[in-house]
Amino acid sequence: MERPYILHMFTPGRQMSPFDINMAADAGYQLVVPYAEVGLEAITGLTQDTIFSRGPKGVARTGIFIGGRDALLAADMLARSVAAMVKPFVVSVMADPSGAYTTAAAMVACTEAALARQGRSLAGQRVVVLGGTGPVGRIAGVIAAQAGAQVLLSSRNGLHAASVAAQETAVRFGVSLDGVSGEDLAAVRRSLATADIVLACAAAGVQVVSADDLAVAT
Numbered sequence: 001m002e003r004p005y006i007l008h009m010f011t012p013g014r015q016m017s018p019f020d021i022n023m024a025a026d027a028g029y030q031l032v033v034p035y036a037e038v039g040l041e042a043i044t045g046l047t048q049d050t051i052f053s054r055g056p057k058g059v060a061r062t063g064i065f066i067g068g069r070d071a072l073l074a075a076d077m078l079a080r081s082v083a084a085m086v087k088p089f090v091v092s093v094m095a096d097p098s099g100a101y102t103t104a105a106a107m108v109a110c111t112e113a114a115l116a117r118q119g120r121s122l123a124g125q126r127v128v129v130l131g132g133t134g135p136v137g138r139i140a141g142v143i144a145a146q147a148g149a150q151v152l153l154s155s156r157n158g159l160h161a162a163s164v165a166a167q168e169t170a171v172r173f174g175v176s177l178d179g180v181s182g183e184d185l186a187a188v189r190r191s192l193a194t195a196d197i198v199l200a201c202a203a204a205g206v207q208v209v210s211a212d213d214l215a216v217a218t
Helices: 018-026 040-052 055-061 071-083 097-116 135-146 159-173 185-193
Strands: 006-010 031-035 062-066 092-095 126-130 150-155 177-181 197-200
Touching: 006 018, 006 040, 018 031, 040 062, 040 071, 055 062, 062 071, 071 092, 071 097, 071 135, 071 159, 097 135, 097 197, 126 135, 126 185, 135 150, 135 159, 135 177, 135 197, 150 159, 150 185, 159 177, 177 185
Parallel strands: 006 031, 006 062, 062 092, 126 150, 126 197, 150 177
Antiparallel strands: none
8 A cells, every 4th residue: 555645734833824734735645734833943853753754665755844924933944854854764845934935936036037038137136025024025035135136125114123134034044135114105115216126025915015106116
């Protein structure tokens, strides 16, 4: 009998996102097992319980997913999980807190495709990320910065909140990021006035920029 495909889903939150569980089931996993309130310190033990119980053949049908809402913590949990594996007991492990990694990657990829049609790239572009302190905004900023863009993370909570988020994210991922205030319409328009590219990364249903606001962009 073939062993089932199993996905172990770890989140530091009180519950795993139904969105992520649905995606796992639709991807073909036969068993989807969520674990809530998982701290960084628990990752090594959980990972090794996952890999050693299935054997070298079973690990090919085993995966680990890391969710939550904190993009930086998810990156640390991912690194801790990978470090806990011992060859040949190695499973696929992925992190996507609040869809941050996949959504941000798709957003930046679409931006790069649009620039390529104009014979340009992200290198040297000034990118303003509205909603830049959330998980999607932070990771979109990181990916854009890795591609050579000058990135500003904007926050409705003002310059201090934006600068703190930019600094801690830049340190974690080894890129250069700056913060900019988005606490009111005037602040948003000041940042847009010098932007080449604007990425809107606020929560679903929240409008952070209007057509009139974009009209002030270069």
